[in-house]
Amino acid sequence: MAQLPPLNALRAFDAAGRHLNFRAAADELGVTQGAVAQHVRQLEAQLGLPLFERLPKGVSFTPAGRGYHARIAAAFQELRAATEALRPTPGKVLISVTPSFAAKWLIPNLPDFAASHPDIDLQILATENVSRFHGDGIDLAVRQGEPPFGAALEAMRLFRQDIIAIAAPSLIAGSPLPLDPTVLADLPKLHDTHDLWPDYLQALGIEDQSGRGLRLSQTTLSIDAARAGQGIALVSRFLVAGELAAGQLVQIRPEVLSGKQNFYLLAARSKRRDPATQAVLDWFSSKAET
Incomplete structure (x- = not known):
């Protein structure tokens, strides 16, 4: 790994690049203007190319210095953000x-x-x-x-994790509750990554007759699809308590599958x-x- 420049030199270069003035950079860092200038000279010497053009009332970037400063400033910002994320904040x-x-x-x-x-x-x-x-x-x-x-x-x-079968009222309109197992077998099923349908159908002693069904990556998507009337979902009861109370979803069978x-x-x-x-x-x- 190539040797990195000294951190103090990079800090001086970062501050000088933001202010385009060594005195302002020195005030920010709490050092002398001469110290900032020396750090920048050392950095330029190590890199083998100039980073600033010295002007009567400040400095300006060379093309190489402008590109280098953009990446150094981003690196310091990432360090500040990482540190801030770990620092405890009251409240x-x-x-x-x-x-x-x-x-x-x-x-x-x-x-x-x-x-x-x-x-x-x-x-x-x-x-x-x-x-x-x-x-x-x-x-x-x-x-x-x-x-x-x-x-x-x-x-x-x-x-x-008390798993229940839920559906939109529109999907089962005209069918009395609890839903007859043979009716349930024919309705489309919504599957998520937990893959609970085989155990639930086995507990009812029936086989799925609805075909492949819709497969989703998250339980919340299964719940939303059930609300839209796209099929029956198996979900933890507490996750749909609000929709059940509001009548947006109904529990179609009394059986509860205890999750592990x-x-x-x-x-x-x-x-x-x-x-x-x-x-x-x-x-x-x-x-x-x-």
């Missing part, structure tokens, strides 16, 4: 959740949280990837799984947890199934 809590949990439960419940904790800046990272508490700077996470999750984590169960992985709130085990994170944890606890 800020970053929670990592799956996209389906974010769309179908957390966001609909945010008005209640905001009313209870207007001083907390709750930031949501919606991702299917497993987030790292230290590496990604998150404070809390909601994930499906089974304990134990490791000695470094505290886990609180939020919701059981429940939803848990995870937090790093710590003797001293900041008040904002503890308040968010307590709010989730108040919403958890008993």
Whole structure:
């Protein structure tokens, strides 16, 4: 690997390039104008080409200096952003959740949280990837799984994965509830990555007669497709509680398929947890199934 220039020289060049003036750069860095000029000369000597043209009242970029400064300035900005993301901010809590949990439960419940904790800046990272508490700077996470999750984590169960079959009222119009299994067998099925239909149909003692069906990458897409009348979906009951209450979806059979992985709130085990994170944890606890 080629030897990198000294960091102080790069900082002086970055500041001088933003101000196009060594004195202004020196004021920003808290050093003398001579120190900035010396750092820039050393950088130019190491690179073997001039970066600035010296003018009576400042400096201007050479073509090479302009291109080099753009990349150095971007690198410093990335370093500042990375550092800021890791630095604790009073009142800020970053929670990592799956996209389906974010769309179908957390966001609909945010008005209640905001009313209870207007001083907390709750930031949501919606991702299917497993987030790292230290590496990604998150404070809390909601994930499906089974304990134990490791000695470094505290886990609180939020919701059981009680799987129910749901559909739009328009899809089953004219058919009494609970839906007869033979009718269910003929209706189109919505599939997501959990692939729960084989177990559900086996529990009813029927085979699917509807064909291939629509396959989607996320549970939230299956719920939206079900609301649009495109088929029957199998989803965790708590994710569609609002749509069921509003009549936008209906549970078509009483059977409940118990999933193997429940939803848990995870937090790093710590003797001293900041008040904002503890308040968010307590709010989730108040919403958890008993």
